Amino acid sequence: MPRLALINTGGTIASRPDPGGAGLTPQTPPQLQGLPDVDVTTFQPFTLPSPHVTPQHMHALRALIEREAQHFDGVVVTHGTDTLEETAFFLHLTLGTHTPVVLTGSMRHAEELSWDGPGNLLDAAQVALHPATQGRGPLAVFGGDVFDARTVTKVHTTAVDAFGGYPGPIGRIDHGPHGAELRYFARPETRPVFGPDTITARVEILYAYAGWQGEGFAEAAARAQGLVIAALGTGNLPPELLPLIQESPVPVVIATRTHAGPVLPVYGYAGGGATLVRAGAVPASFLNAHKARLLLMILLSLGAGRDEIARVFRDGAF
Numbered sequence: 269m270p271r272l273a274l275i276n277t278g279g280t281i282a283s284r285p286d287p288g289g290a291g292l293t294p295q296t297p298p299q300l301q302g303l304p305d306v307d308v309t310t311f312q313p314f315t316l317p318s319p320h321v322t323p324q325h326m327h328a329l330r331a332l333i334e335r336e337a338q339h340f341d342g343v344v345v346t347h348g349t350d351t352l353e354e355t356a357f358f359l360h361l362t363l364g365t366h367t368p369v370v371l372t373g374s375m376r377h378a379e380e381l382s383w384d385g386p387g388n389l390l391d392a393a394q395v396a397l398h399p400a401t402q403g404r405g406p407l408a409v410f411g412g413d414v415f416d417a418r419t420v421t422k423v424h425t426t427a428v429d430a431f432g433g434y435p436g437p438i439g440r441i442d443h444g445p446h447g448a449e450l451r452y453f454a455r456p457e458t459r460p461v462f463g464p465d466t467i468t469a470r471v472e473i474l475y476a477y478a479g480w481q482g483e484g485f486a487e488a489a490a491r492a493q494g495l496v497i498a499a500l501g502t503g504n505l506p507p508e509l510l511p512l513i514q515e516s517p518v519p520v521v522i523a524t525r526t527h528a529g530p531v532l533p534v535y536g537y538a539g540g541g542a543t544l545v546r547a548g549a550v551p552a553s554f555l556n557a558h559k560a561r562l563l564l565m566i567l568l569s570l571g572a573g574r575d576e577i578a579r580v581f582r583d584g585a586f
């Protein structure tokens with residue numbers, strides 16, 4: 269019998285209206301239905317709405333998976349959708365296990381007619397136990413789409429089809445006359461594994477906008493060990509930011525607030541991406557700001573200096 273570890277962490281997939289409370293809260297972990305021939309062992313490291321999940325929770329989840337995965341053929345993590353992509357990417361960066369790990373959740377709760385928890389959980393379990401999932405690192409499964417942890421992102425606040433991210437899913441699971449059919453559109457890749465003992469570094473994100481004069485930059489640079497800026501377009505900023513980045517006491521990574529495409533240092537006007545890179549900033553490649561933050565936190569927690577940080581982001585070594 270295939271053995272599956274089901275790790276429940278909270279989110280809407282575990283939520284119901286709180287009697288006497290203000291709204292939904294995580295209460296009851298979901299149960300896997302539809303796979304009677306699978307031996308399921310359940311873990312519950314925490315029960316949180318995902319806006320309460322921190323990198324320390326991700327680190328604890330990683331330790332649990334590293335410890336337990338060897339006893340299982342697949343691991344499914346149920347998680348709130350708001351920060352699911354951050355936990356998925358943290359696990360992508362830090363998990364060394366070869367056992368497939370799949371994250372899923374739901375957009376509707378168990379008392380709604382459109383409850384999408386059981387279907388997503390079944391899909392996630394079938395993906396995790398499928399031989400073609402071997403060697404792919406942590407994945408996210410939602411609405412039948414299978415996503416890479418590096419690119420997956422929540423693209424809708426309420427739709428059941430809430431996950432996307434350029435360039436889209438790397439696989440698809442459907443249920444045909446012969447049962448589950450899983451297809452991948454890309455081959456597995458090897459990836460480096462980063463293994464910090466603890467997550468000690470503080471990294472903050474600043475969000476750029478037309479007319480930003482750098483408000484908040486100095487304060488953030490004084491209390492953090494690294495900064496990520498969700499910049500404009502290909503990674504450009506208003507001119508007032510250029511001297512701040514030049515003199516920044518901490519590494520600055522430039523991501524984009526645009527929803528797809530790389531950060532590319534092409535513009536040479538003050539604050540243009542080429543001038544920011546010349547001033548020492550590091551382009552985040554295709555990572556969104558909150559994933560770039562996790563990578564920077566992990567690198568800083570491992571003691572990486574500016575050159576090593578720049579190399580990892582530049583080479584896409586993640």
Ligand SMILES: NC(=O)C[C@H](N)C(=O)O
Nearest residue numbers: 279280317318348349350
């Ligand atoms: N659909 C969800 O799971 C959203 C919820 N707020 C959470 O992330 O915990």
